[in-house]
Amino acid sequence: MPAFEPVLLARVNKPNSAALEGYRADGGYETLKKALGMSPAEVTDLVKNSGLRGRGGAGFPTGLKWTFLPKDHPGPVYLCINADESEPGTFNNRILMEYDPHQLIEGIAIACYAIKSNRAYLYLRYEYGKSYRVLEKAIQECYAAGILGDNVLGQGFQLDIVLHRGAGAYICGEETGLIESLEGKRAWPRIKPPFPAIEGLFRKPTIVNNVETLCCVTHIVNRGIEWFKSIGIPPESGNPRDAGSYGPKLYTVAGHVNNPGCFELPMGVTARELIDVHAGGVWKGRKAKAVVPGGISMGFFSADELDTPLDFAGPGKRGCLGLGTAAVVVVDDQTSMVDVLYNCCRFFSHESCGQCTPCREGTAWMTKILERIRAGHGRLEDLDLLMEVASSMGIIPGTTICGLSDGAAWPVKNALTKFRPEFEEYIKSGRKSVDPVHYAH
Missing domain, CATH: 3.10.20.600 (Ubiquitin-like (UB roll))
Incomplete structure (x- = not known):
């Protein structure tokens, strides 16, 4: 692959990269000024035609999601920025927020203009203390400079950004769980439809976008569709479900x-x-x-x-x-897949909101089976039982409201399909990964 010049991370190694002064010196907020000179529909079409897909996990086309908002709604319309980033192993949003927060704020402002929203809620996971402090300072800088507030850049557009800290729950990364949390309630995902674009935060039309997604919006408006589409992989020929x-x-x-x-x-x-x-x-x-x-x-x-x-x-x-x-x-190759899968199941069992029985009971059941295997009391039929439980829970078989249980089941399905001999050998050998006293407790 030829050398690639970073775009999203272009500023992270610069001195004082989080400051407004440095961001403006690099041309910051000129793209917002450009967007404000276009119509909201033109900005939406630009993002839609770029092929940008959400970076938060589902990969849904961003511009297309924006078009789901009701036409000529009296408002208010809200933008929620999903900065919960609770998927284990993930820290790309944290890098953007801590080292280049104004890139995100500019993307938020452009998106709000496109969807005719005057208020954005930036939902941040509680554990990101540095991100919170950096974003809070950056937002205050923008208000002082007239980039946020009643008259954005003197163009007559009004925008407020509310920084909201979550309670550290994995389920808050699901968009309707996030919305419930923002409303001050337990983060139980909602049954859909209605989808948030029709009835979201405070029962008003709402768009939920990921941090990295909104940072991409800034560069699409700045550099254009052809630039964005020159990077990456086009749709697979003959596959109408592949959007590239x-x-x-x-x-x-x-x-x-x-x-x-x-x-x-x-x-x-x-x-x-x-x-x-x-x-x-x-x-x-x-x-x-x-x-x-x-x-x-x-x-x-x-x-x-x-x-x-x-x-x-x-x-x-x-x-x-x-x-x-x-x-x-x-x-x-020296790590036990039994231990890896146990850690996965234990995590999802802890993070299940408990609203749906297959998820609440299934994640706990799979964890207990793996606890038994790791204590040296496993049976070969446990592997078939694990697979049966994993195949009976989630949106895909149609048994739960949100996708947490699909995410809990997939590592089990994969591990047992691809590494089954290792699990069988573990059970047959009677190996123990835990202290029996701890297991009994």
């Missing part, structure tokens, strides 16, 4: 690598290149046994699937749920 994977993407790499970090690359880089070239390879001279392509809810690649492109279509061809947040987690 265009633009730059932030990939985070964690786990058993020599150089973990956040890397900006064109959509479609392979997992192997990302790990070996950019993340310095697997640590301690070992090899990769399994790789999570985009947060643990997406499932696993096996070692022979690492040449898969990390775009919106690639992971699905390897039995994974999708690209997700593009948070790659590497598991080396």
Whole structure:
């Protein structure tokens, strides 16, 4: 792949990159001024025709989502920015917020203008203390400079941004769970329809977009559709369900690598290149046994699937749920997949909101089965039982309101399909990964 010039991360290594003065010196908010000289419909069409897809996990076309708002609604219309970033292994939004917050604020302002919204709610996970402080200061700078408030850049557009800290729950990353939390309620996802674009925050039309998605909006308006589409992967020929994977993407790499970090690359880089070239390879001279392509809810690649492109279509061809947040987690060949899967199941069991019985009971059941296996009391039929439970929960079989249970089930399905001999050997050998006293407790 030819050398790629970072766009989203272009400013993160500059001195005082979070300050308004530095951002404006690099041309900051000139794109917002350009957008305000267009009509909202023109901005929406620009984003729609660029092929930008949401970077938060689902990959839904951003501009198309904006068009779902009711036409000529009396208002108010709201924009909610999903900065919860609770998918394990994910930290690309954190980098953007802490080192270049004005890039995000400019994207928010452009999106609000496009959807005719005068108020945006930036929903931030509570654990991101530095992000909160940086964003709070940046927002105050914008109010003082006339970039936010009653007369944005003197163009007659009014916009307020409300910075809201969540309570540290995974389920708040689901858009209707986020909206419920913003309203001061328990973050139980809503049954859809109605979708947020019709009835969202405070029962008003609402668009929910991810941080990285909105940062891309700024560059699309600035550089144009052709530039954005020149990066990434076009739709697969003959596949009407593939909308393409265009633009730059932030990939985070964690786990058993020599150089973990956040890397900006064109959509479609392979997992192997990302790990070996950019993340310095697997640590301690070992090899990769399994790789999570985009947060643990997406499932696993096996070692022979690492040449898969990390775009919106690639992971699905390897039995994974999708690209997700593009948070790659590497598991080396000396790590037990039984322990890895147990950690995944324990996490989702803890984070299930409990509203849907298949998710509440299924995640807990899978965790208990893996606890029994790790305590040396596993049975071979437990593996079939795990697969049966995993196949009976989630939106995809139509048993739950939101996708948390799909995310909980997918690692189980993947691990048992791709690494079953390791699970069988573990059970047959009677190995113990936990203290029996702890297990009994």
